[in-house]
Structure formats: structure tokens, C-alpha cells
Amino acid sequence: VERAVASGRGSLLSGWLGGRPTTGDEVPTFEGLYHSHRLAMVRLAILLVDDQASAEDVVQDAFAGLHARWSRLSDPARALAYLRTSVVNGSRSSLRRRRTARRYVPAHEPPAEPADVDLLLAEEQRELLAAVRALPERQRQVVVLRYWSDLTEAEIADTLGVSRGTVKSTASRALDSLHTRLEGSR
């Protein structure tokens, strides 16, 4: 729990927006949200889009969109959920854009992952992350939201706009797929 709070992960663990326990009457601010959750959102995005530049752009888009809608938010306490959904959707758009770009101009691909990223990860972790990257997009989103963001099935369903049953079955298929892939590589 402490680890999740420290990293800004998890909507239920980190209080309303700022990674602080809520007192029930605090009003979230855009600035507070930005400072408290930007890094966590970039980390979430990088697990979905792989490279940091794209992840930062996705998060910028999400914050900009939230800023534009801030005054119209009916429930500011849901701003974090809104932001998380924006990041997931933005990551999906980023991947789609990248696929389109690759079709036309290969040289315009985003920069590859720095070599030191691989060096800093254990071999087992590299293998597992490669398997996660190979998952279909929806499965990958569910895996990241479940095992990194520590969201409940209901929260994942809310974020992705699907039913809880879909989340459950998607997660199950993802785990099966990962298991099969990892077994096959050994």
C-alpha cells in the first residue's frame, strides 16, 4: 500500500488527487493533480506505448484536455479517473498513429528505447515485458491497469468503458497468453 501511494498509483489508495488521505472536504485543483500525478501517469503511459517521449505527449494531451474541461467537471473528485481514461485512450491513439506512420515513412518512427533500459531490467523482466508488449491492445491495457495501477475490476471497467465481465475474461485470456508465450520460450 505504501509503495502504491508513494508512486501515485491506485485511485483508492492515494486519496482524492494529491496522494494524500482525503479529509472529505478537500477540493482538488488542477495544479495539485498535475504535480501529484503527472509522473504516475507518464509511467502508466509508458507501459502502454513503450517510449517515454510518446508517453509524455500522451499525458500532456490528457492534462490539456482536462484543463479545458476543468470548469465543467460535475464531480472534480473524478478528475483522476477521467485523466486515467484519457491517458489510456491517448496511448491507443498514439499506437495507431505510429502504425500509420510506419506504413508511410519508416524514418519517422519514434526513437528506440535507450539501451540502458534493457540493462537495468533483469532478463526475466525483459522477457515478460516483451510478452506484455505482444499482447493485443485491450489485454495489455487490462494487464497494466490491474497489475501496475492496482485498479479493481470495477475501476478498470470504468476506465476502459467495458463491463466487469469483459475485464475479467480479458485478464484471464491475457494471463493464459502470457503463460503460453513464456512457456514456449523456455
Added chain:
Amino acid sequence: VKDLESSLRRALSARADLVTGTALRPASPPRPARRRIPVPVLPGLAVAAAVLAVVVALTAGSAGPDGRDWVLLPSLDPLAGGTAVSAAGWVGTVPQGWSAVVVDDVDPETSTACLSSADGSCRVALSRTTSDPWDGRGPTADLSRGRSYECAGRSSTPRTLVPSGRRGYLVTSACTIEGAPAELVRLVVPQYGLTAAAFRRPDDPAAAELVTALLERLDVAPGVPRVELEELTCDELPELCPGRTPRPSPFPTS
């Protein structure tokens, strides 16, 4: 399954935790300018009008003809470590070592951030795309984060709203954008304690217009020369005031 889940948590955390900072990256070293044309003398009134319009839009948050606002949240400090937000979609943290941040939406599809250092130099530090979809043409990929980008392109239309009673002081300086000469014009709005600045690109007649704007607090860049040239009021530039006939853009358009 439990082992796999535990491994997943560890692997995802390990990867995510490698992202330890997300401050803006400085631009790559500027490329040599393809051509250099001497900086012409500023057409004082024309530049003043455009700069004044820009700063008014910045401080008042008024929407331009295209409906986009220039917004810098007053509660967010644009100094190093602070946060800046542009209506075009740029949100960023000003890196240490830079005294100010420039945010601009010079093109409907791009948002450009420029940084100004304490010694008076300025450079484009970041640009990004904001629109979707990408049509497979143009230098979109070159506008990705962390790459240099010339402050050129379709300029924001000079704003025409100048609230009565606001005053400014024009000062000039010079800087380069991607190695090419550019002019930096500052306008101080005393009652707000803000300075706006605008760049123009005299080496490209089609783009020799205000292409970006800078908002910074006063006295954050002590090394920047400030030469007061002119004090402007709404009465001195009535054509820029609300309800008056807007002055045509003083800059050539392509």
C-alpha cells in the same frame, strides 16, 4: 498463476520506475542556418500593436479569431520547476536552468514551446503535435518532443482586444532561432507584473510575423537587456481597442 501475477507486478514496476523525471528536455544543438539575412529595423508601431495584442490575449485569456485561447494559468508559476499550460495542448514543467517558457500554437496542428535563458538567448525547446489524424505528409515526426523546431509557420493572428487602461513598455533584444536571427520584443504590463515577448523571423518574409509569445514574471532574467522604447495605451492605438475597427495585420501573409 500467482507466480505469474507477482512477476508481472515486479516487471511492470521495474519498467515504470525507470521513469524518474519528466522535465522538458533541452533542444538538440541548433543546426546552422540555411541563410542569414540581416535583421531589419523593427517597424515599431506594427510590432507594438501585435505584441500588445498578444500580451492582452495572454493576460486576458481572450479567444482569438480561431476560437483558441492563449492561457497561462495564473496560479501556475512559469519559472523553473513551475508549470505552464497552453490552450493548444502544451503542458510542461520548465526545466532548471531556464528562466521562462514560451508557449504558442503557431499552427493548428502543432504547439511549440520555446525557452528563454537568463542570458537573453532563446531557443525552441520542444514542439509537439496536437491533432489527429496524421495524414502521412509533412514533417510531423520532426515535431516530436525533444527535437529542435523552427518557430515558423502560420502565425497566430494578432489579437485585437486591448482593454482600456493597460499599458506596456516595448523593449527589444535579439536572439536566434535555430541559428537564424530573430527579433525579440518584450512588453511589460505593469499592473500584472508580466512581460510578454514575441519573436519574428526576418529571414523569411512569409513568416516574418509574430510566431510565438513568451510570458514570464518580471525580473526573472536579470541578464536580459531591457530598453524601454515606447509606452503604449489604448488611446495611442485606438484601432486595437474593443469596438474599434481592427487594424490590418502589419505582417505579410502568404
